[in-house]
Amino acid sequence: MELNISDKIIVILGGTGALGSGVAKVLINSNATVIVTYSREKSFNDLKEKLGNPDKLYGVQTNVLDEESVQKLVDKTIDLFGKVDVLVNHLTHKH
Known part of the structure; x- marks a missing residue:
């Protein structure tokens, strides 16, 4: 079965770590628009650099414990894209 995610809007909660960034890369390479959440701006900037500053990568600093x-x-995702097609929950907690 082949999934066509081209032109889909995909939000990844926790997308700047090793696994989340790998997921983001695969999705972007499949022509999806990816919004990742991050807690530290440096993490998002490092991800952008690692992925070659793709045009289809966006980041929103988000504390998922805060409504x-x-x-x-x-709101930001809807304002920019009008919808969310897929939500990937890849949150981790560091002790």
């Missing part, structure tokens, strides 16, 4: 922060993620 207002999550609402800002939703």
Whole structure:
């Protein structure tokens, strides 16, 4: 079965780590637009650099434990793209 994710809007919660960035890369290479959440701006900047600053990568600083922060993620995504097609939940917690 082949999935066509070309031109889909995909949000990755926790997309700047090793696995999340790999998922983002595959999705972007499949012509999807990817929005990743991050807690530290440096993490997102490092991801952009690692992936070659793709035009289809966006980041939103988000604290998923804070309802207002999550609402800002939703609002920004809807304002920019009008929809979310896929949500990938790849959150981790460091102790």
